[in-house]
Amino acid sequence: xxxxxxxxxxxxxxxxxxxxxxxxGLLMTxxxxxxxxxxxxxxxxxxxxHAEEICxxxxxxxxxxxxxxxxxxxxxxxxxxxxxxxxxxSDVVGVEACGALKNVMAIACGVAAGMGMGDNTLAVLMTRxxxxxxxxxxxxxxxxxxxxxxxGMGDLVVTCTSExxxxxxxxxxxxxxxxxxxxxxxxxxxxxxxxxxxxxxELAEKLGVDAPLTEAVRMILDGTSLxxxxxxxxxxxxxxxxYGLYGSEE
Amino acid sequence: xxxxxxxxxxxxxxxxxxxxxxxxGLLMTxxxxxxxxxxxxxxxxxxxxHAEEICxxxxxxxxxxxxxxxxxxxxxxxxxxxxxxxxxxSDVVGVEACGALKNVMAIACGVAAGMGMGDNTLAVLMTRxxxxxxxxxxxxxxxxxxxxxxxGMGDLVVTCTSExxxxxxxxxxxxxxxxxxxxxxxxxxxxxxxxxxxxxxELAEKLGVDAPLTEAVRMILDGTSLxxxxxxxxxxxxxxxxYGLYGSEE
Numbered sequence: 001x002x003x004x005x006x007x008x009x010x011x012x013x014x015x016x017x018x019x020x021x022x023x024x025g026l027l028m029t030x031x032x033x034x035x036x037x038x039x040x041x042x043x044x045x046x047x048x049x050h051a052e053e054i055c056x057x058x059x060x061x062x063x064x065x066x067x068x069x070x071x072x073x074x075x076x077x078x079x080x081x082x083x084x085x086x087x088x089x090s091d092v093v094g095v096e097a098c099g100a101l102k103n104v105m106a107i108a109c110g111v112a113a114g115m116g117m118g119d120n121t122l123a124v125l126m127t128r129x130x131x132x133x134x135x136x137x138x139x140x141x142x143x144x145x146x147x148x149x150x151x152g153m154g155d156l157v158v159t160c161t162s163e164x165x166x167x168x169x170x171x172x173x174x175x176x177x178x179x180x181x182x183x184x185x186x187x188x189x190x191x192x193x194x195x196x197x198x199x200x201x202e203l204a205e206k207l208g209v210d211a212p213l214t215e216a217v218r219m220i221l222d223g224t225s226l227x228x229x230x231x232x233x234x235x236x237x238x239x240x241x242x243y244g245l246y247g248s249e250e
Numbered sequence: 251x252x253x254x255x256x257x258x259x260x261x262x263x264x265x266x267x268x269x270x271x272x273x274x275g276l277l278m279t280x281x282x283x284x285x286x287x288x289x290x291x292x293x294x295x296x297x298x299x300h301a302e303e304i305c306x307x308x309x310x311x312x313x314x315x316x317x318x319x320x321x322x323x324x325x326x327x328x329x330x331x332x333x334x335x336x337x338x339x340s341d342v343v344g345v346e347a348c349g350a351l352k353n354v355m356a357i358a359c360g361v362a363a364g365m366g367m368g369d370n371t372l373a374v375l376m377t378r379x380x381x382x383x384x385x386x387x388x389x390x391x392x393x394x395x396x397x398x399x400x401x402g403m404g405d406l407v408v409t410c411t412s413e414x415x416x417x418x419x420x421x422x423x424x425x426x427x428x429x430x431x432x433x434x435x436x437x438x439x440x441x442x443x444x445x446x447x448x449x450x451x452e453l454a455e456k457l458g459v460d461a462p463l464t465e466a467v468r469m470i471l472d473g474t475s476l477x478x479x480x481x482x483x484x485x486x487x488x489x490x491x492x493y494g495l496y497g498s499e500e
Contacts, residue, residue, distance in 0.1 A: 048373030075317035087491045119412040120310035123298030123337075127404035134398075148384075148398060149491045151350075154377035161411050161421040191345070241313070241337045241399045 014064070014225040018099035019192060020199035025140075025206065027096040043072035044092055045079075046099040046151040046159035047246060050165075054084065057199040061085040065095035075158075087150060088189050094146030097137040102156040103167045103193030104200055105129035107217050109160040110171020121224040124214070126160050131242070136200060139207040167193035171217075180221055194221055212236040262291040262321040264314070268349035269442060270449035274457065275390075276348040277346040278438040279316075293327075296392035296401040297454030298408035300415075303333065311335040315345035315402040337400060338428050347387040353417045353443030353449055355379035357412040357467050360421020363477060375463070376410050381492070386450060389457040417443035417454055428472055444471055461485040 013036065016048045017028045026034070029044045036042070046064035054060055060083065067090055076086040108129065109122050134147040135154070137148055146152055157166045170191045173183050180194050201218045204211035215232040219227060264288065276284070286292070297312035304310055314325045314336055322497045324337040339345055359377065362371050378390045383406070384397040397401055409415045420441045423433050430444050451468045454461035468484040470476060 043430070048370045050368070050370055050379070053368035053370045056368070058368045059374070060365075078403055085437045089491070089494075116308075118300070118303035118308045119408050119414065120298050120300055120303045120377050121308055123404045123408035124309070124311045124400065125300070126407055127398075127400050130398065130403065145492050148380065150374065150377050152401065153380065154373045156409055157376055157411075158373035161407075164369065219301070242395050 002060040003046070004102060009037060009039045010041075010076050012043060012068075014045050014075050015096075016045055016183045017192075018046070018103065019196055020097075020100050020203060022195075022199045022202065023197065024207065025203045027100065029092055029096050031170035041068040041074075042066060043068070043071045043075050045075065046090070046095045046097045046100070046155060049152060049164060050081065050226060052164055055067060057083050058215055059083045059085075061087065061150055061154075063087045063089050065092045065151070068091060088130040089149075089151070091143045091146045093140050094137050094142030095151040097140050097142055098125045098133055098147055098152040098155065100192075100196045101133040101136060101200055101214075102129075102159050104150075104214050104217055105133065105156060106159040106165050106173065106196065107171040107191075107193045108213050109232060110165075110168040110173075111226070112171075113168070114172035114175025122160065126156060129158055129160075129213055132211055135209045136204055136207065136214075137210060139209045140203075170194070174220055175226060178235045179223075193217075197221060251360070259289045260291075262294045262324050264295050264325050265346075266295055266347070267442075268296070268353065270347075270350045271448055272445075272449045272452065275429075275449065275453045277343065278323065279342055280303075281302035291318040291324075291427060292316065293318070293321045293325050293386060294346045294349070295325065296345050296405060298400060298404040300408065300412060302414055307333050309333045309335075311337065311400055311404075313337045313339050313345055314400065315339040315342045315401070317342060336423050339396060339399075339401070340395045341396045342362075343390050344387050344392030345401040347390050347392055348397055348402040349405065350382055350385040350446045351386060351450055351464075352379075352402075352446045354358065354464050355383065355406060356409040356466055357441075357447065358416050358441045358463050359419040360415075360418040360423075361425045361470060361476070363418070364422035366423025372410065376406060379410070379463055380406055382461055385459045386454055386457065386461060386464075390453075391457045417441060420444070424470055425476060429473075430437050434483060444469075447471060 015029045015032050033042045043064050043066040045064050058064050064072045066072050072088040080086045109125050112121050134144050138144050197217045200214050216229045217228040265279045265282050279292050283292045293314050293316040295314050314322045316322050322338040330336045358374050359375050384394050388394050447467045450464050466479045469479040
């Protein structure tokens, strides 16, 4: 924002918050567009980008997404550095949906880690989690390829495995019996993934998409025991890997 | 193998070794088929399966792949446990190619970690690595979807992030100036990914597929300095994420 306090409706805006609005199913870029009006170009930025590491100048890459290519180019030119690569995407829905949904999967991975499970289990959760994210995102209109890229798989992997991830850390606490309210009160922070879990669950039902991992996290958030939630999840494991994707059959 | 020493040519064989034969580009299942003759059903097993954790009964999942569905069902019934889920695939080439290629990416991740890079960088390498694996595997005849599953992304993630991975550990040593010969002599083990790197590089060239990460690992194995190898890699980073996949253009 310039020194002037005047709001320029033509200045492009970059949205960094990730989430899905309860009730409407709107993504954060869509809410900003709704609030600022159609004259303001809105861009979403996402990717495997822990701020702690970016600040140290360690190599990273991000995606800027918008249906306005000029707005993408504006933020690409603004942010590009030798150690910070910027890719452009026109699939805003895919980039933003993955950004919100991966936080739910990070909670699931945190729960598994908190229950003492190992790297094999986490890899299964990430793989099935990406398939679930892809089913939901494509039902929202996203391109499946976006889910395979930096804003999808890349961000998912870093959020599910990194110690810097608050959603993953919350999942570990959840496995040890801490509730969402207790965790947020103690840490003075909002767990984005818990909010996203409820909206994603609602949205998946509305879209008729199977979302067993999101449902399992929602059950645990609602106080269902870990044992029962995991049993419900295991009983829903399908016999083929790729059901519901690209027209493949169960 | 039964107590009898007689070889039963009709008994199905499950191949666990991962690799690509230098010169021929053959996968391990193809070599076993060639050696045993066409009467023997051959199955490949792959997935995010560190043995240390399977032995402890921690939940994991694997894929058995063959063009012989009966042979797949045989090994599925033999191996299936409450904590070890088995999926069946008919895409042997995809499952086996990913199993070999992911070891090359694990070396790349180890090199990056050994150079002091963080989780963001590793996530970029895994994401670009999966795209590279998908380009090579599909050029070999694989289904791209296999690369998104347990035998592709799942195995890649566990191999690139886990301390149990010898290819990742070798990459870290490589970044500290240890050569392949020194490492193998000291550890009394073969680094599968180093062998796979040379065969994959040869195969990618033959197939006309762009494989910048494989090339960077090969350069480092051949003694090119880390700085020069990383510079060569960075200079080849494309402007779009998904070039060479599904007919998308640069």
